[in-house]
Amino acid sequence: MFVFVVSALSILFVSSRVLAYLSALKRVSYIPGLRCALAPLAFPGALFPTASWNPGLTWPWAWRKDVSDYLMRTLAVGLPCIYTSSVEVATQMFSPRPEIWKDPHAHEILRLWGENVLSTNHDMHRRHRRVTASAFNGSIYGLVVEETAALYYEMMDGEDWAAASSVSVTGINRYMSKFALGIISRCGFGLPFPWIGSAKVDGMAFDEALSLVAKSSVIRISTPRWAYKLPIKKLKKIDKAYTILTEFIKQLIATKKEELLMHGVDIARDRKDLFTKLVAANDSENEKTRLNDDEIMGNVFTFMFAGDETTSSALTTSLALLALHPEEQERLVPHIREVIGEDRTPTLAQVDALYQVLACIQEAVRMFPSAALLPRDKTDTISLNMPDDEGNKQVVVEAGVRLVVDMIGIHYNPRLSERFDPTGWYGTKDSELRFFGWGHRVCLGRKFTMTEGVCFLSLLLRDWKVEPILRGGETAGLWRERVLQMGMRGMLFGVRDVPIKLIKRERE
Numbered sequence: 159m160f161v162f163v164v165s166a167l168s169i170l171f172v173s174s175r176v177l178a179y180l181s182a183l184k185r186v187s188y189i190p191g192l193r194c195a196l197a198p199l200a201f202p203g204a205l206f207p208t209a210s211w212n213p214g215l216t217w218p219w220a221w222r223k224d225v226s227d228y229l230m231r232t233l234a235v236g237l238p239c240i241y242t243s244s245v246e247v248a249t250q251m252f253s254p255r256p257e258i259w260k261d262p263h264a265h266e267i268l269r270l271w272g273e274n275v276l277s278t279n280h281d282m283h284r285r286h287r288r289v290t291a292s293a294f295n296g297s298i299y300g301l302v303v304e305e306t307a308a309l310y311y312e313m314m315d316g317e318d319w320a321a322a323s324s325v326s327v328t329g330i331n332r333y334m335s336k337f338a339l340g341i342i343s344r345c346g347f348g349l350p351f352p353w354i355g356s357a358k359v360d361g362m363a364f365d366e367a368l369s370l371v372a373k374s375s376v377i378r379i380s381t382p383r384w385a386y387k388l389p390i391k392k393l394k395k396i397d398k399a400y401t402i403l404t405e406f407i408k409q410l411i412a413t414k415k416e417e418l419l420m421h422g423v424d425i426a427r428d429r430k431d432l433f434t435k436l437v438a439a440n441d442s443e444n445e446k447t448r449l450n451d452d453e454i455m456g457n458v459f460t461f462m463f464a465g466d467e468t469t470s471s472a473l474t475t476s477l478a479l480l481a482l483h484p485e486e487q488e489r490l491v492p493h494i495r496e497v498i499g500e501d502r503t504p505t506l507a508q509v510d511a512l513y514q515v516l517a518c519i520q521e522a523v524r525m526f527p528s529a530a531l532l533p534r535d536k537t538d539t540i541s542l543n544m545p546d547d548e549g550n551k552q553v554v555v556e557a558g559v560r561l562v563v564d565m566i567g568i569h570y571n572p573r574l575s576e577r578f579d580p581t582g583w584y585g586t587k588d589s590e591l592r593f594f595g596w597g598h599r600v601c602l603g604r605k606f607t608m609t610e611g612v613c614f615l616s617l618l619l620r621d622w623k624v625e626p627i628l629r630g631g632e633t634a635g636l637w638r639e640r641v642l643q644m645g646m647r648g649m650l651f652g653v654r655d656v657p658i659k660l661i662k663r664e665r666e
């Protein structure tokens with residue numbers, strides 16, 4: 159009986175997905191080169207590995223070289239989606255049109271801490287963007303340089319690497335993840351984030367609470383509140399981390415407001431972290447445009463989530479690619495020594511002058527974009543220009559079909575290949591970059607992340623030579639095949655554990 163009921167339900171479920179899929183196909187009038195993925199019509203498709211017949215979960219990476227067309231698929235739940243790797247189509251989707259938005263139900267996870275610049279739409283988004291953008295100006299980048307250099311030396315001492323002649327790590331990802339979290343905590347909240355020995359609150363180290371919160375959004379959003387009362391250790395820990403952080407940030411907001419009352423917006427000039435700048439910028443707004451406390455909290459946490467995994471992926475993949483390209487390291491080291499000499503803490507102007515290091519990170523983010531899929535929903539039927547070999551075609555896509563930009567596909571078009579070539583980025587303008595998104599929702603933290611990355615890599619490459627740790631008989635090419643494979647890591651795409659060796663360089 160049980161087997162019969164389960165089979166009947168499964169057949170019903172699969173058929174409903176097939177029908178949803180076919181009706182969605184009918185609602186897309188014509189798309190040049192549209193390819194339809196049938197396999198993941200129901201739940202099992204997402205569980206099986208990606209293959210030519212099954213998109214699975216990692217298809218944006220596995221099918222990255224096949225970028226000339228559009229892919230249509232449905233998942234077990236949710237709307238049928240059209241994925242596009244066309245810059246022209248993405249540009250239309252990223253333009254501020256009233257009928258294109260981020261559906262709040264589909265973006266629940268972004269609102270975990272309150273409405274914010276990443277989760278809102280239209281007028282509300284303009285309001286959040288106006289206030290948050292003013293936090294990302296001027297003095298924040300000088301602070302990023304100071305804190306990056308300070309944390310680099312703390313990491314060297316804390317890990318006992320400073321006195322070593324070589325160091326081997328099985329996964330540099332873990333260190334880069336802690337590093338990125340440390341910088342966003344220090345420069346985002348003005349928090350002391352020591353590499354070793356963070357203060358304990360309620361028996362939990364503060365950096366552990368931060369890290370748990372940063373990495374557990376999926377669990378938090380998908381677990382009902384009552385489940386936290388069950389004797390499950392992991393859930394209890396996550397709940398505690400959330401409580402500690404929420405209380406802390408509430409307290410911080412109250413303190414900043416008091417400081418503002420006493421000293422006026424001048425405190426933003428002395429303290430340069432994003433949080434202080436945000437509270438001060440908000441204070442200058444009028445009643446209608448001012449953000450409330452929940453929205454401030456939502457935005458500051460958004461900076462943390464948007465900036466942690468993305469930056470740590472950029473640092474990890476840059477080091478992996480440089481390990482595979484010793485000739486690039488040898489080109490960078492004289493450039494770094496010429497610009498920053500043996501200084502312990504470079505200035506912002508020096509970091510800005512290190513364009514060759516910047517180009518390496520840009521190339522790494524191009525090849526391994528962690529923000530791999532950018533979805534947009536439609537409140538209405540829309541018409542898009544979809545270019546193909548024969549010219550432009552007007553395509554009508556009805557409401558009920560989600561459009562998703564495949565950022566990996568966009569960055570692996572035939573012009574930009576698998577080859578690591580940072581020189582292609584020399585002198586590129588900000589507006590030409592694609593991996594930070596573009597249009598009115600372009601990434602707010604792009605200079606923040608690149609300043610941190612250039613400063614960190616320059617200090618590290620000046621001190622260390624980076625090599626891949628190969629298994630017996632493995633070549634560098636095989637190491638790349640084994641290690642540099644992207645898949646879902648946390649909320650975003652990332653590579654596997656990157657095993658590398660650091661060999662101390664002679665000082666000049």
Ligand code: HEM
Pocket residue numbers: 275276277287342460461462464465466468469472523527528529532533593594595596598599600601602603604606607
């Ligand atoms: C390599 C690192 C990074 C990458 C690749 C990246 C990528 C992106 C992309 C593609 C978007 C557009 C999302 C969309 O259109 O739906 C975006 C938006 C955003 N990013 Fe980043 N990001 C990075 C680092 C950062 C950092 C360090 C911060 C903050 C400190 C940050 C804050 C934001 C915010 C607030 C938005 C929302 C902008 C809006 O919707 O108006 N990002 N990022």
